[in-house]
Amino acid sequence: xxxxxxxxxxxxxxxxxxAVLMIVGAMPARAASEADFKAAMSAAEAAEKQADQLRNKxxxxxxxxxxxxxxxxxxxxxxAIAAAREAEALAIxxxxxxxxxxxxxxxxxxx
Amino acid sequence: xxxxxxxxxxxxxxxxxxxxxxxxxxxSGFVKDAKGEIIPPHFIQQLTFEHNGKTVFLxxxxxxxxxxxxxxFAFKGGAKGDELKISWVxxxxxxxxxxxxxx
Amino acid sequence: MRKALPLASILALALLAPxxxxxxxxxxxxxxxxxxxxxxxxxxVKYEDFVNGPYSMDAGLRKQWEEKEEFPPYEFAVxxxxxxxxxxxxxxxxxxxxxxxxxxxxxxxxxxxDEKEGKVVTLELALNRCREANGEAPYNYLKDEMASLTxxxxxxxxxKKMDIKIPDDPRALEAYENGKxxxxxxxxxxxxxxxxxxxxxxxxxxxxxxxAPALGIMNAMPIYRSEWSGMGTTSRRLVTCNSQTRAVxxxxxxxxxxxxxYFLSYVANGLPISGPGARP
Numbered sequence: 001x002x003x004x005x006x007x008x009x010x011x012x013x014x015x016x017x018x019a020v021l022m023i024v025g026a027m028p029a030r031a032a033s034e035a036d037f038k039a040a041m042s043a044a045e046a047a048e049k050q051a052d053q054l055r056n057k058x059x060x061x062x063x064x065x066x067x068x069x070x071x072x073x074x075x076x077x078x079x080a081i082a083a084a085r086e087a088e089a090l091a092i093x094x095x096x097x098x099x100x101x102x103x104x105x106x107x108x109x110x111x
Numbered sequence: 112x113x114x115x116x117x118x119x120x121x122x123x124x125x126x127x128x129x130x131x132x133x134x135x136x137x138x139s140g141f142v143k144d145a146k147g148e149i150i151p152p153h154f155i156q157q158l159t160f161e162h163n164g165k166t167v168f169l170x171x172x173x174x175x176x177x178x179x180x181x182x183x184f185a186f187k188g189g190a191k192g193d194e195l196k197i198s199w200v201x202x203x204x205x206x207x208x209x210x211x212x213x214x
Numbered sequence: 215m216r217k218a219l220p221l222a223s224i225l226a227l228a229l230l231a232p233x234x235x236x237x238x239x240x241x242x243x244x245x246x247x248x249x250x251x252x253x254x255x256x257x258x259v260k261y262e263d264f265v266n267g268p269y270s271m272d273a274g275l276r277k278q279w280e281e282k283e284e285f286p287p288y289e290f291a292v293x294x295x296x297x298x299x300x301x302x303x304x305x306x307x308x309x310x311x312x313x314x315x316x317x318x319x320x321x322x323x324x325x326x327x328d329e330k331e332g333k334v335v336t337l338e339l340a341l342n343r344c345r346e347a348n349g350e351a352p353y354n355y356l357k358d359e360m361a362s363l364t365x366x367x368x369x370x371x372x373x374k375k376m377d378i379k380i381p382d383d384p385r386a387l388e389a390y391e392n393g394k395x396x397x398x399x400x401x402x403x404x405x406x407x408x409x410x411x412x413x414x415x416x417x418x419x420x421x422x423x424x425x426a427p428a429l430g431i432m433n434a435m436p437i438y439r440s441e442w443s444g445m446g447t448t449s450r451r452l453v454t455c456n457s458q459t460r461a462v463x464x465x466x467x468x469x470x471x472x473x474x475x476y477f478l479s480y481v482a483n484g485l486p487i488s489g490p491g492a493r494p
Contacts, residue, residue: 055464105399110247178443179290
């Protein structure tokens with residue numbers, strides 16, 4: 001292949017590659033969709049509901065749930081999902097606490 | 112109206128020890144109520160204790176003093192049976208005063 | 215994709231708990247052990263003094279408190295409470311009509327177990343029920359009116375000994391056990407139980423506060439807190455203690471709160487009522 005032709009081919013390739021990149025960049029990032037937020041929020045709220053049934057909600061869980069709602073309302077789904085996941089983790093921890101404390105409280109008892 | 116000032120003054124020879132508890136909201140003007148509105152400032156600005164016509168204690172107060180302030184101090188002089196006059200004026204112009212006998 | 219903890223495994227753990235439960239509740243033994251623990255740990259504290267909370271633990275704080283007791287900050291609330299107590303309801307009746315001995319000098323008998331209702335009744339609850347029975351709106355458990363009323367009633371019982379009864383009724387024993395369990399259970403993101411501070415660490419500091427011993431902690435209620443610039447109810451203290459461990463507080467006068475008040479009051483039987491108390 002002649003040098004000129006090689007150069008022409010690589011330039012074409014670069015343009016094509018660049019075009020692909022531009023198309024990809026123009027698409028919305030997959031993780032920041034409202035549907036994803038709704039799923040994360042739903043999981044967080046379900047866990048918090050269990051914590052509520054155990055009469056053991058944490059204030060920090062509630063703060064994160066509120067932060068998630070607020071971020072979502074402002075359209076920032078990345079932040080909203082992060083907060084919702086944090087809320088879910090906190091809720092799960094509070095459930096674990098309530099359940100394990102059902103027997104562990106005795107460790108503290110003055111006898 | 113009942114006095115807002117409770118006072119006890121006890122003479123110990125040379126000195127007289129005075130304690131007073133004053134009922135007053137002492138709102139600083141920086142606190143918000145449940146609706147989110149500022150509670151307007153309402154605090155004692157000047158508190159005076161007088162003995163035999165002479166001021167033995169004078170306080171210029173502001174928003175930093177908490178609700179229902181308690182004061183304790185001692186002054187040289189005073190004798191059992193002497194009168195002590197206590198008065199205050201707040202930022203709204205309200206005032207109160209009372210007299211107490213030194214025990 | 216995440217899933218919440220499977221419900222089945224949580225239920226399995228919960229069901230396992232009763233199987234590990236102890237023999238029959240013995241409140242009298244608990245009370246003895248509880249009091250012995252504090253007496254042994256703090257040999258220099260006079261028995262009656264435990265009811266003075268942090269002042270029984272810290273000499274410097276005690277000196278400031280003794281000075282203030284000459285002109286206590288709760289005086290105004292007691293006076294207001296006295297007036298409120300004497301003021302008739304719209305129907306002409308008064309609080310005196312709802313209580314034994316006209317409501318004077320009875321605070322040390324609360325909480326009590328109401329066998330008809332099958333639940334613990336605290337003084338705050340009894341006061342609101344009195345109001346409602348006489349056509350008045352109940353007071354908010356966290357605010358000044360209830361604080362003033364209970365301050366006055368506590369004041370009329372000063373120095374009387376706490377005298378809580380647990381009738382020989384399985385429901386009363388269960389309420390007592392619930393209260394005990396609540397007291398020792400860790401909660402909130404900070405993972406503290408009431409015992410973490412008040413059994414393991416009395417006399418120590420948490421930030422700038424000196425921790426009170428759990429023994430007699432109800433005897434000083436309600437308390438005038440400098441932090442609140444005013445008098446606050448037992449309900450308020452329980453709610454704020456919960457928030458301080460980053461737990462979402464329960465509703466005032468929830469079963470758990472009533473039961474923990476029952477437990478803490480019972481184990482302090484014999485100690486004098488020192489309420490209303492003044493605290494930092």
